[in-house]
Amino acid sequence: MTATLATGCGVLPESGGERRTVTVWLMKGSASQDFIDRFTEEFESEHGDLDLDIRIQEWTGIGEKVHTALKDSSPDGPDVIEVGNTQVSQYVDGGGLLDLTLESMRDWGMRDWLPGLAQPGEQLSQQYGIPWYAANRVVIYRKDLFARAGVEDVPKTREEWLTVTERLNTDGAQGVYLAGQDWYTLAGFVWDEGGDLAQDGGGTWKGTLDTPAALRGMEFYRQLQALGDGPVDADEEHPPQAEVFASGEVAQIVAVPGTARAIVQENPDLEGELGFFPVPGLTADKPGAVFTGGSDLVVPKNTDDREAAVAVVSALAGEKWNTELARTMDYVPNKTTLANAVAGEEGVAAMAAGAAQGRATPATPEWANVEADNPIKEYMTRVLTGADPRTEARRASRRITEALAVPVA
Structure with missing residues (x-):
């Protein structure tokens, strides 16, 4: 947390006031050291009374560490913390975060934020998590296999996607590799149809895979998955789909663009042959829904310098440094209006569109x-092996409801 430094240390600002230190926790791998150094230099130059102390944290065990920091009154604690977007709710639930709604509405352009980052940071119309950066799945494809099958244009709709994928199943090629338990990809199809994995019914959460909309999403997944040889009883990491793509004639996978680097490393012959397009939607006017991963910035309620903490969040999430982070790390910026900042990178541009x-x-x-013993995976496998979708969706929804009724320790 912010701490006043001794005036005798020789680092007084020109204004003659005491310098304060703002402690920031960022996660390992989120930003390069060069980015951190450049940001620190400019921030301290523009805020003559503030010093930054940026401390890099490991993802392993971070939940417990953040919970401890939010309860601790030690002056060495963080003033700003980067957290995974889907983790914000657990920290809000403990009452340890500052409500930043006023700044979000007044200064930070919250109307343009990516919904996959903004929505998890909000609770009861109050904004606690400030979107920082995002990453999501796209379709990675082999240009040579598309050309060999006579496919000139990438699909823009889900129906076109099915048609194109079927055409790609020629000359020994696999039109798509889609593991049977890739539930993040399924979630996108469910959302496209207007369904959800679970919904809040006034304080009580209930699994909703058995709604007509969610069942339509599962039916599309079944159709697409059947056009390849992905295992029905495993997820995308068993075996790693990048290795499958690199080692055989697979035309498409659904993955984050960074997976392309692993593919080329595994098979250098694919250098220059990989392309990217957003996961197609129901209509050609917009891409399909996708699960958005990424990070939000939060401010602990026990910071002793809200003004300084807010200044750091404002700078990191602001247009200049947010677009610089996106370009440096191949992320999606936090606002839809900043997508042009990554338009020059094909994979990132496809990711930003999605x-x-x-x-x-x-x-x-x-x-x-739910994720600890994920019933969605079992549901998917059962449907893909011929079980009745409605029966299995009801079973999975009951298990989700039961899991959501148990408080997290």
């Missing part, structure tokens, strides 16, 4: 219980 339709998992801390 992020405008992005969503996050249900904004309740108890969602962690």
